[in-house]
Amino acid sequence: MVKEFKNFATKNSTLSLTALINAFLYQIRFESSTPDQATPAERFFNTVFSPSLVKCNDAPGTPTRKFHVDDIVRIFFKTGKKWRKAKIIEKVGRFCYRVRLLDSSNGEKEILRHVNEIVS
Incomplete structure (x- = not known):
């Protein structure tokens, strides 16, 4: 794991330390590196995750309000x-x-x- 991080750090040397660590952790957790195309998080929790982590506005049970032109x-x-x-x-x-x-x-x-x- 340390070797992977060092390689990642040399390839992305323009990033700040915080951005570098966040990008590396995102890659490790959510990018597939196995033949079955499952990420480590999906294998661990035995479920499929959405790659978009920013979805704070859709609470379950709330109606979606959408309008069409000429309504x-x-x-x-x-x-x-x-x-x-x-x-x-x-x-x-x-x-x-x-x-x-x-x-x-x-x-x-x-x-x-x-x-x-x-x-x-």
Whole structure:
């Protein structure tokens, strides 16, 4: 194991020490090096792991809120009329949508809203 780490360190000498150790540990834990293509963590726990470790927003049992273009929704405002009618124009990023207000007194106004501020 020490020899493997030294070889890895010489190949990645531009990394800082912390980044080097983290990259080496990730490779050892999650990259396959056996003929059956199972990682050491998968063999030890006898299960298949997702390579993406950053998934903190999907709690079990919570509904996923996804909207489609041309859906009529209500969007939240902090002041004035709290919930106003709007139409989804496009999805911008992972959690944001561009919407067009339908009850706007000064024409059709387009704004961005997070998925937490939108209901069907």
